[in-house]
Amino acid sequence: MRSLQTFLVSMVCLSLSAVGQAAPKAELWPRWQQHNPANPATIDFTFWHTFLATYVDTQHPSGIHRVRYASVSTADRQALQHYIAVLQTFSISTYNRQEQQAYWINLYNALTVSVVLAHWPVASIRDIRLSGLFSSGPWQAKLLTIEGEKVSLDDIEHRILRPIWKDPRLHYALNCASLGCPNLAPMAYTPASMEQLLEQVARAYINHPRGVSCQDGTCTLSSIYVWFQEDFGGDSAGVRQHLLRYANNLLAAQLQAYRGKFKHDYDWHLNAP
Numbered sequence: 001m002r003s004l005q006t007f008l009v010s011m012v013c014l015s016l017s018a019v020g021q022a023a024p025k026a027e028l029w030p031r032w033q034q035h036n037p038a039n040p041a042t043i044d045f046t047f048w049h050t051f052l053a054t055y056v057d058t059q060h061p062s063g064i065h066r067v068r069y070a071s072v073s074t075a076d077r078q079a080l081q082h083y084i085a086v087l088q089t090f091s092i093s094t095y096n097r098q099e100q101q102a103y104w105i106n107l108y109n110a111l112t113v114s115v116v117l118a119h120w121p122v123a124s125i126r127d128i129r130l131s132g133l134f135s136s137g138p139w140q141a142k143l144l145t146i147e148g149e150k151v152s153l154d155d156i157e158h159r160i161l162r163p164i165w166k167d168p169r170l171h172y173a174l175n176c177a178s179l180g181c182p183n184l185a186p187m188a189y190t191p192a193s194m195e196q197l198l199e200q201v202a203r204a205y206i207n208h209p210r211g212v213s214c215q216d217g218t219c220t221l222s223s224i225y226v227w228f229q230e231d232f233g234g235d236s237a238g239v240r241q242h243l244l245r246y247a248n249n250l251l252a253a254q255l256q257a258y259r260g261k262f263k264h265d266y267d268w269h270l271n272a273p
Contacts, residue, residue, distance in 0.1 A: 023227035026166075029159035031149060034093040035100055043090065043099055045188035047083045048106050051076065051113075056186040057273060063208050065183040066273045067113060069120050080114050088146050098191035101165060105173050105189045108156045111143060113184075116177050116270070124268045125177045168231040168242060171224055172201040180210055180222060180267035203246040210267065212243055214254035223266035236262060 054076075057066040072080075087107050092100055112125070115138045119128045130141035139157075142150035161170050175184040182205040189197060205211040205222070213220045225232055225239045232239045239262070244252055 024154055024158040026158055026162035026231070028163035029155060032093065032160045033164065035097050036094050037096050039094060039096050039099075041095060041099070042191075043087075043095070043103055045102065045106050045190060047079065048110050049188035051080060051083075051110075052184070052186050052188065056184055058183075058186050060273070062179075064179055064210070064271065065186065067116075067177070067184060067271055069113075069117055069270075069272050072117055077114075077117050080110060080117070084110055084114055084144075088144055091147060093147060098194070101161070102189045102191055102194060104156050104161050105170070107144075108153060108161075109173075109175050109184060111153060112138075112175060112177050115143070122270060124270055126268055162231065166231075167198070168228075169198040169202045171228055171231065172205050173198060175271075177271055178267060179269045179271055180265070181271065182211075184271065199246075206243055206246040207248050207251060210265075212247070212251060212255070214251065214258060218260060218263060219255065219258045220263040220265055223264045225262075226264045 055068045055072055057068055060066045084107070087103070087110075090103065092103055095103070115128060115130075116122065116125060122128060125138065126136045128138045129135045130138045130143070135141075139153045142152050142155075144151040157170075157174055161174070172182040173185070173189060175181055177184075182201055185197060185201060187193070187197070211222050221239070221243075225243075229235065229239060232242045240255055243255055247255060
């Protein structure tokens, strides 16, 4: 019995230690390549926009947006669940690319918040294990059904958004409910606001210490630049060039002068007040 317990504990430790050390590759799910450029239909993200404006605190002194999970009313929790259910009824493959991109980003973020609310209180999203004993976080669980397909958060990020749009700024748009993650924007993404908002969230994250910090002769980056290096140029030089695109003058000078090896870090504590 003791040997079995030891084995189980070791397996859990191995599973948890692997989280954050590697990330899924961008592998296209061909099913979702379909789109209709001529379709002028739009999707109404008003509810999600209002929810964010109500519950995302953008004034925390840390500079990290906090979600007031404890303040979300029962009615708004239910309304959020209903909104996610409605979004699943869309035949999204018939929409144009711009609407699709906004749809997948907003759905991802809304589902993440809803999952946290369903398990509140929780210290970290990684404590929400929906895919079995050795899982960490809700990302692999098939929580959605869209056009008859079972879809997970990982599917949206790594099999749809990343391989179709090939835009590294998507990593700043998708929120994983953690302090180390880029801020959850206090507004919904729309085709009209997409470009400006992606630029804004990229710049905000890179110029915050959890994105890039150069102190005492060492530069420490967010672990997302290690986990998803392939999206940021493929090597440390590519990562540096990406960071320089958005870095303020002081940070840019520090990055250009830096010749050491980048360290990396990430804070998985929940993005709650």
